[in-house]
Amino acid sequence: MAALLAAGLLLSACAALSPRAVSTDARIAALPTTGATVERPVTIRWNDHMVPWVDAETDRDLFYALGLVHGHLRGAQVALLRLVARGRLSEAAGPFATDIDHALRILDFGRAAPAVRAAWPEETRALMGSFTAGLNHAVMNGRAPPEFGLLGLSREPFTEDDLIAIGRLAGTDVNWLGYLALLPSRGTPGFDRLWQRTVAAGSSAPEAALPEGRRLAVIRDILAGTGRVGSNTVAVAARRSATGGALIGSDPHLGLIQPNVWLAAGMRSPSFHAVGLMVPGLPFLAIGRNADVAWGGTNMRAASSDLFDVSGLPAEEFRSHTVRIRQRLWFSAERQVRLTPHGPVVTDAAVLPRRPGDVIALRWIGHEPTDEITALLGAARARNGEEFRAAFDRFGVSAQNMIWAGRDGRIGQFYATTIPDRRAIPADPVLDARDPAATAPWGRLLRTPDLPHVVNPRDGVLASANNRPEPLGGRAPPVLGFFFSDSDRVERLRELLASRPRHTPADIMAIQADTRSPRAGRLAAALAARMAGIAEAAPLVAALHGWDGDYRAESRAPVAFEVLLARLVPLLAAEDRAEATTNRRAPESQWNFITAFLLRDLDALDPARREAVLREASRVAATDLAGLSTWGEMHRLPHAHALVNLPVLGEAFFRYGDYAVGGSRETPMKTSHGLVTARHNTAFGSMARHVSDMSDPDANWFTLWGGQDGWLGSAAFADQVPMWLERRSIRVPLRPETVAVEFPRATRLAPR
Template structure:
């Protein structure tokens, strides 16, 4: 009987589990053009990969059309993002997600939406209304996506507050992941030292290992949806082959499908640009117009603080009962408490905490900053000064923005809103809510105009890679955070840029595909030196000798290095944690810890214990290596839909995996933890952009996956071969080139 019930429940999902193949021309023909609320006719030109190029006679119609396009191509994706941003996952996943929803309701991504809308300039208000109307026209006038039957969802119009909540989800403070990984250890012996070393290492929060299935889901949501990684480089015109400045960006996000970005081109009276958009928002996160090209990397700034509110009086708390609808079950009720220091996150059972802790989270994302107006202004900037000025009220997620101009100039600045801190706590990330000194920084928020910037640096190039903030233009930044990527990636980018006397777009594309980690090569050499004379290490030493840190897919040395790390790092952890099942997921397993402390910790051991650890690690690693071949055979790039995590039917959404090069901090980032067997990377490089500002048509983009989120579409994963072969799609700015290269046409007439 239970099998029969399960089968009946899955019947509506058959279209998702076994989708009907649909060609590109069929998908374009299905575009819901009829009844559009336009002022003037709009033309959408498409190429063979379903990249749209929109031509509109009014700005309002452009944004209405962009909403229609996103609704048509990514309607299911935006709906699922709304479920996450609003804490409504239980409506699709049932009781499994109830406590996840409770945590998401406490984090409350939509909290600032009414205040943000109230402060919008009239133009922002008008364009967002048009976009929302176009999005709703598409989602309400087309058949529901195949996923809806499986998830028990129905079509539902979006509000501007929904979209702002999605934007705030994309602006998540990635430091939360680091906090969540550390909080359970508070109060344990050695925590003060662990925190001190975390700050010293700049531990990379998105790679933090989170224990527990439901917490891991939250981690996947936050890391996968937030703009938590990326590389961006710019080369000044005086160092390029064309004489025009070059810009290159490759965002790092979750690797599930549909891709977190959507490529598009557009032209209206005020907008003329190409780039990548975040589904659910009518904004170009990276791209170019005729004068300026841009990209951003997550600054990893600490836009949040944790406060101990356990000693506050009862009157300091407000309480709300929230109702969580559960699919196939009764609704549940949970409590959400808030203080002036933010929501009480320890009320969420799935978020980690020490027993007895009552902690509130204060976040800039709960303040009415204005990313929409900022990015609308950035898309129309005509020089670097205008571009930077557009970010005056930008808040989350904090970005290191890099730009390149048609006149050959380049620049970089920090775009954020952040408390004016003098420093960070040295022993514990949790502040005392009763301490005026702890709360004082929130009385003065620093914004983009207050922070350093640089224009045309002496080197003639710029790079950023989520690294620790540096002085720009001779000015050092104020204290901005503590969870940063290791400097290996940015140093490698700069090394390659410095070696190019006259850079070309092909050179920038090659940099984006680079798989070398010089620091890994140096650590491997140092470990090999310490392993000399240990018989068990012979096969490892044979592979590691002379390795320069290149994680090529066909290489053997990365296998030896990684299995050695995986076996050695747990042996160097504090004695009370050695042997624990989570020892390979501890903060010390992150790359920042390894580069900062592995060799000093190893050398600090008594000689007998050091030799024993090396011998045991070598013995286990040699056995691991004997079962493995190349790095690409061990390290895989998965192609899977976000629904792969569903119980029972999830495997139907796994479409395979591919051998891939790269590692945690290589320019082509393919992140992983400590590994001893075949594994998938879940976070890393998933989109590419390169533009030569000397040529309006010299713009290339690629997505890991494809443009169309419709299951079964020919454009769902058609860019995978391009990605693997390091080829790209040109998206030009000149009208005549667009006409020639985007031959499929949708004409939308105003409704009568």
């Protein structure tokens, strides 16, 4: 019987494990148009890369067609996002994922959906209903994706609440990763100092050092890979542009996995005329432009959550309910979820790290009825920067540092979020739920209109890169968070923007591909000076001589620098953090900690011990260096499907290869990594690019790491990989006559 079951599973999986090649024309022809419910004729045009451009006579038809396209191109991906957002991974992965699902049910990304839906304006309700109907038409009437047989999934229509939950998953608070990394150490010797240093460094939460564990690694991949956790955005005012129009460039940083978490599209209807990047399963443009305004956002890394110790609350303040988790090929499991006035009790999740006995609740803005969908629908129709900012009045998660460029030549920046009004950084990441001062900020929520903004800065350029929030328009921001990216990326972006009086779109594209880290160059020079005269360090000093911090793929200096860090950082762990000496994933391994404290800690040692530490680190690092070649040979960009994480089958069938790549943790072209001494893969970084020139409605370029089509075997599944590597882009114009030429294939939807 077991053999028959295994054979049946293998047979059902064949379409995914050995997908049939499908041409672009065949995939477009497979779009299920029969029975589509549109009011007026709709035309969907396609280019060679299967980028859709939808032209509709009514707004409702536009969003129906967009939903149809999302379901056709990314139906399997949206189905998997629903499994994650709804805590239903066990339906595909079996008992392995039960504890993961329990954690996801506790986080409950769909908790606020009914309240969000009830507060929608009538227009949002109508457009969301049309989008969901189109998505469901494709999902229920098209061919079942190859992954369904492998994962044991069946067709299931989406609800609007499902899509809201997916939106909240994309709006995950990046700070959760930082919290999870710190919780197990609370109360241990040296924790107070670790927290103080963490806040001082502004440690970058996506690179947070979580404890080892396969299930926890899945949680980490979910939170860092699906949320909008990173990005660069730059803007140039018309007076600093060689074309006469304002310029903007955005490159989001997320998980480097296939299918891409973005989908490029163009659209026109009576109220909408825009192009940009959409999240599969959601009806808005998160990055893009219309005729009058272009925009991009970087995650502000704001703390839209607080942790509360609820162990001292009376029993009547806890509510509990049972959730049933269906498990593939096994019986259903039951778990308890407890809720308090301060949020769900996250320490009830066995898979999440914490100290024994902790009872900690998570309060998150994502559990409140903010309205990101209405905000971004309004943003896509803004006619100037002021209208664009006003659209974000009720925006909540994830907090974004928004930058815009206008057809009028102006540029601007503002903070888009709903956030507790904190007056100070807490002394502990876990607050006392019984302390009125700790809970008071949640009674004083700040929104976008309350926060600083700037229009037309004096130097005519703007840059954002997940760095610590800065004053805008002469106003300092309130306490917005604790964990931010190092200032290395934003420093380099500003350096490049200042390097010439006027910029072209090609210059913006070159900035996106830049691989230099100024702080790495300065730190390498400082370390080389301190190692002078140490015989064991001679090969490292020679390799680092004159290095400016450029992580070019063909360079050898980054190899010397990184192996030196990997050997030196653990040796410099503080005495009260002795466990960090053997843990390469300790908080001290993060780039923020390294740039803030490495030289300070090294110089604080007495001279004899400092020389001994440098000698030992150099001895081992020189051996590492002798066995390695260039940075690109050591630092690899993997090309793999999300199913690569499947046990047994994943690596064999869903890893397609890897490529030499430049960049590092905090270079403009981000390809993140930790402490490394051998060949390794980057898993997080630059995975899409957008540039627009506001002097020309057709001057808009996009590239995805991967391709537009999520269908395994499709010609458009990975056709943009060479383009991404070669820094080429796809033009997505606004003028209808240009669209007709460059998007020659047409699909027409007719009213019944």
